[in-house]
Amino acid sequence: MGFKLKVEGNSTIELDKEIITGVKIKTDIPQDSNARSTDLGSTITITGKVLTAVDGDPFDSTRQLGLWALVPAENADCYRKVTVEVISASQEVRKYTFPNAFVVDYKENYGDLEGTGTFTLIIKQKKDKMAQVSVEGGYSIA
Amino acid sequence: MGMRVNIEGSETVSLLETSITGVRVGADIPLDSNARSTDLGSTVLIEGKILAPVGGEAADDTSKLAKWSLVPAEKADCYRKVKIDVVSASQIVRQITVPNAFVVGYEEDFTDETGAGTFKLLIKQKRDKMSNLKFEGGFSEE
Numbered sequence: 001m002g003f004k005l006k007v008e009g010n011s012t013i014e015l016d017k018e019i020i021t022g023v024k025i026k027t028d029i030p031q032d033s034n035a036r037s038t039d040l041g042s043t044i045t046i047t048g049k050v051l052t053a054v055d056g057d058p059f060d061s062t063r064q065l066g067l068w069a070l071v072p073a074e075n076a077d078c079y080r081k082v083t084v085e086v087i088s089a090s091q092e093v094r095k096y097t098f099p100n101a102f103v104v105d106y107k108e109n110y111g112d113l114e115g116t117g118t119f120t121l122i123i124k125q126k127k128d129k130m131a132q133v134s135v136e137g138g139y140s141i142a
Numbered sequence: 143m144g145m146r147v148n149i150e151g152s153e154t155v156s157l158l159e160t161s162i163t164g165v166r167v168g169a170d171i172p173l174d175s176n177a178r179s180t181d182l183g184s185t186v187l188i189e190g191k192i193l194a195p196v197g198g199e200a201a202d203d204t205s206k207l208a209k210w211s212l213v214p215a216e217k218a219d220c221y222r223k224v225k226i227d228v229v230s231a232s233q234i235v236r237q238i239t240v241p242n243a244f245v246v247g248y249e250e251d252f253t254d255e256t257g258a259g260t261f262k263l264l265i266k267q268k269r270d271k272m273s274n275l276k277f278e279g280g281f282s283e284e
Contacts (some may be wrong), residue, residue, distance in 0.1 A: 001194075001252050001259065017254070027211040027248040034183070034269035036215040036244040086252050086259065088194035093259065094205065094250070135208045138201025 001086045005046060007101075009080035020048040021083055021118075025096060040124050042133055043104075044084060044096065050108060052115035061108045062108075065121055069106035078102055082123060087141065094137040100126040144229045145281075147188055151210070151222030155203040157190060163260075164189040170175055179235075184267045184275055186226065186240060192250065192259035194250055211248035220244055224265060229283060236279035238260055242268040249254075 002017035027043035053059045071078040083102040086094040105122040125133050144159030154197045170183035213220040224243040243244040247264035265276050 001254060001257060003252065003254070020254070022251070022253040024252075025208070025250040027208075029211075029248075031246045031264070033244075033246060033266070035269075036220040038215040038247075040212070040214060042212070052255045088257065089196050091194045091196075091201070093194050093201075094208075094252075097251060097278065130212070131214065135205055135211055135212065137205040138195065 001044075001093070004085040004087065005064070006083040006085075007067070007068065007080050008083075010077045011064065013061045013068070015048060015061060017087075018035065018064065019051060019060055020046060022047040022057045025084075025094075030082075035129045040130050041127050042098070042130065044082070044098065044101075044123050046084070046121045046123075048119055048121075050088075050110075050119055052116070062119055065119065066106060066108065069103040069121070071103075080125060086137070090140055092137055092139050092141050094135065097134045097136075098123065098125040102126060143235070146227040146229065147190075148225045149207075149210070149222050150225075152219045153206060155184075155206045155210070159186055159229070160191075161193060161202055161204070161278045162190040163187065166229065167226075167236075182272055183269055184240070184272065185246070186224070186238070186243070186265050187263070188226070190261055190262045191262055192252075194258070204255065206244070207252065207261060208248065211245040211263070213245075216237055221268060228279070232283045234279055234283055239276035241274045241276075241279075242271045244268060251272055 003020040005015040007013040015081040026043045030037050050062045051060050079100045082098045084096045101123045106118045110117040145162040145165050147157045149155035162172040172179050193202050194199045221242045224240040226238045243265040249262045252259040
């Protein structure tokens, strides 16, 4: 499966299938509810590699993710539009759009055994804007 | 064993044995009760695969599950009728009908190492409608 991540804010961050290794999407609902709860949230966890540029290629934009994670809450730029696509066999399996996403966690990990670093980004949609979240998928891409 | 899940609401979701990998059904009763408690609930966990359509077939219904998990509590459509069939050797081992089910947890997991994603759907029967839950089985498949 291949993934595409696009983050649109003051600047645009695009990460492709070479970088992203996994995507986890979770709907957060209190599990002790007796009937459908209004307390609804959604979380996306994205894991990937931090690659080193070789042969004069431009550096990947994972550093921009780290910078986004550090934007203070007072700055409007902390909310960005995130699109996550899952692609397999020329089919768009999923396309998630979070128009007001913010970072709740960002981690980078480096060791002397690997040639690449890894990152984990956890984002949430602003809870009062949950109705704007869209889920599409199941169509072929040209 | 094969498992089939059918969900009826504003739209019908039908998932067959090719996509469902596991079903767990349980009764939620306070474990610290001294005598039979009236506080009775039921939770159903459904696990399965998110398959990418090949050869021009239609996409599976899993994206409808993701959309159902995001339906706000103010809409009647957040409660749907769920029917689970456990089929083995042309026998219906169990047929569980949860007529007023709502979502308490939904997760999707995709990695670059597998060709199919996975989902986990956790649903509950509306607590005040527990008597409508049907637990049947032990008859042959028509």
